[in-house]
Amino acid sequence: MNVKNVSRIAAALALVTVTAVSAQAQTATQTVTFQVNAINKIAFAGTPSLTITTAVAGSAPTSVTDATASWAVTTNQTGAKITASIPVDMVSGLTLSSSLVAPAGATSAGYMALSSVSADLVTGITKLAQGTLGVTYKLDATAAAGVVASDTRIVTYTITGGT
């Protein structure tokens, strides 16, 4: 055994030692549990006001609209829809309607007359979160409605989850 061979053996042993250190690893584990429930949320903002004040001679009073309100929606389901109703029907000769701008991929029914029976305004809302969508109210009156003192209606919008 000469000096060169001894050096080689020593280098090999040193290499094995270094390799043994760098290969060390210790582990620990945790189990994490998660789930997502069905979520259907809507919000409306604004305090619209509608007043009919005029008409074209020979025609019914001129309808008015208010587009100052907005709405927002979040759903993680497929095919959710928005319905609307008012607690008390409008007086005879007056029609209050609402139209919602549909979020991406959904369908708006346009102006829908509001009554105590729920009406579908937007359908096919699927897995999205979108805000600042337009709401437009329209008030129609016939001459037969006469003069109507200021009144209010609370419009209740409901989101019905899909699947």
Add this chain to the structure above:
Amino acid sequence: MRPAIILLLVTGLLPFGSRPAAAQLTLTTAGTPASMIVTTAVAGSQPLPITVGGTTLRIVAKCGGQCFNHVTAELNTPMPANTTLSVALSAPPFPETTAGTVILSTTPQSVINNLKQENGATVNITYVFTATAAAGVVPSQTRTVTFTLVSGP
């Protein structure tokens, strides 16, 4: 005679040189994270994330000399589409650095860097689970998070 002496010296030195092999590197978790259930959202915004703490990771990294360690974390299976599971470890009481909040995947990622020597420190583990509306309804599932203490630079 001279080669024999050199070999004797070398083999005599090896026990000192191999001390790092006896280094103590251990990780121990304590506690089970509470179930993370996304249940609500602010209309117009994505569902609210869920944050869960309350569990810990104990780190022992005794190196027989200078060594460099880091702690990685990984998942056993990818998360469902449009969901993320993140982990953050609290800053350990030594000059090493945490990687902050790290989104977990099946690829190991450092959560503590530049760990040089630690006789035993306990750090807090915080998980954050997020889901976008596009994730849909996700039934209860589990993932195994593996923390690994690796020596070497």
